[in-house]
Amino acid sequence: MHTLGLLVATMTALSLALLLAVPPHREVSYGFQRNTTATTASIPISPVDGLPYTRRNIRFDSHGTSCDAWLYTPLSPEKPGEAGGSCGPNTSVGLIAQFPVVIMAHGLGAQKELGLHRFADAFARAGLAVMVFDYRTFGGSDGEPRHWASPRRHLDDWRAALRFVQSGGLGPEYDTQKVGLWGTSYAGGHVLVVASEQAPGSLAAVVSMIPHLDGVEASKASIRRRGLAASLRLLGVGIHDRLRAAASDLLQHTAAWLHAQPDAQSARQDAMPDQALTDGRNVSVVGRTEFQGLVSEAERRLRQVLLALLPPVGSWPVLEPAYIKLVGLEGELAVMQLSPDQLKAYFAKHPKEYEGGWRPVILSRFTLETSSYSPIKSVPRVTAPVLFISALRDQLCPAEQVRKAAELLPASSSSGGSSSSTGELVELDCTHFDAYLGEYLAAVTDSNVRFLRRHLQPPPADV
DSSP: OHHHHHHHHHHHHHHHHHHHHSOSSTTOEEOOOOBOOOOGGGSOBOGGGOOSEEEEEEEEEETTEEEEEEEEEEOOOOOTTOTTOOOSSOOOSSOOOOEEEEEEEOOTTOOTTTTHHHHHHHHHHTTOEEEEEOOTTSTTOOOSSSSOOOHHHHHHHHHHHHHHHHTTTTOTTEEEEEEEEEEETHHHHHHHHHHHTSOTTSOOEEEEESOOOOHHHHHHHHHHHHOHHHHHHHHHHHHHHHHHHHHHHHHHHHHHHHTOOOOHHHHHHHHSOOOOOOSTTTHHHHHHHHHHHHHHHHHHHHHHHHHHHSOOGGGSOOOOOEEEEEEEETTSSEEEEEOHHHHHHHHHTOOSSOTBTOOSEEEGGGGGTGGGOOGGGGGGGOOSOEEEEEETTOSSSOHHHHHHHHHHSSSOOOTTOOOOSSEEEEEESSOTGGGGSHHHHHHHHHHHHHHHHHHHSOOOOOO
8 A cells, every 4th residue: 555655646746747847936946056165254263363352163963964153252361471462262271261152143044144243243342252153054054955944943953053052062161151142033033932942040141133023913914015916926936845845755755665675674584485383373474474575576566667667767857946035126026025225235234255155045935934933922931131122114023013022021121221120122213124234233233232241241250
């Protein structure tokens, strides 16, 4: 029955292959080739660069896939009478300075060199170590297919990064008891979900910047902006990509089955003489063995027939994953539809070259997950201090939702940004992407540094 089911599924997959290969929309693209050429973003920062910190690339594991990260480490003050100055993150003899650690990652479809250095630079200058990582399939991290944006997968990567830091993976000079999470946009929701899972006191601070909070409300707003027809088309390309992935997996499994060799157990059974015992204890065993032998022989003959009838495996259709634009103008088939000014602001923080060959596209199957992801549900369980940053003219992550999230904390602050025991709220009069630029960036980094230093910075050592 297993063989028959596989045969039927194979025929179905082959018959659907051509249909699945037909793009449902001209703005859907297929396949993504990773570029492993090093970029300027991957160049380490050493003491000779004249900055008060170093930066090096490190890696950690997330579900069997290697994730790439930048590790910023403040330079220790030069010891009195020490010649040559500091040569590394720690220069003290017999005493290791422990730096608090901020873990950072970017938002939807983005990676670390798309503007995060500006924040990490400010934190490292303030004496905080910073680990900025790329999600699996993005930037310098491994994983295929590329640009797989998924709330579930991203949360797993955040958990893996947190475990890595808190288990001492960075080394003895980093304080595993003083760890903070920093996320922006889509990751602004991720840090809230992960923080809600931690025991009280295990996280020192959380920064949730212009966060995505409510998938249902975001989907409703998207339908209002796009209209029903365009929204259904967006959902349709997600189904299209998911079907292609399922058919591709089935074709690969079928190819492997067609070329499979009989396992050692079957070979031994075929070679054994008939030594069946006739007592009542063994008749059923002998029957099952004979039946299994018949099934194995039937499968072998079926393979031979199919290999003769079907085209060579190498000529079977390759169903590459379907990608959709991450950002686009109004009317375009894109996850985020932006005005010309917003689109310009989006790319303004980007480098001239992208690690991994980044393009503003993500797997279309993301559209099947987004409406069910609502980090705001996790906020009441967050026990760590939280700094919320919102943009009053943000159409993607509305400020009123951020206010609501701040009110769900055990204690919150007023919209003016006054401090409370567990939360603060800072509101900026700008759009979503303006918060990464100019005067708004300066205001954000200033409030971030003050908040993080207050909750992460250890008291000065006694002299």
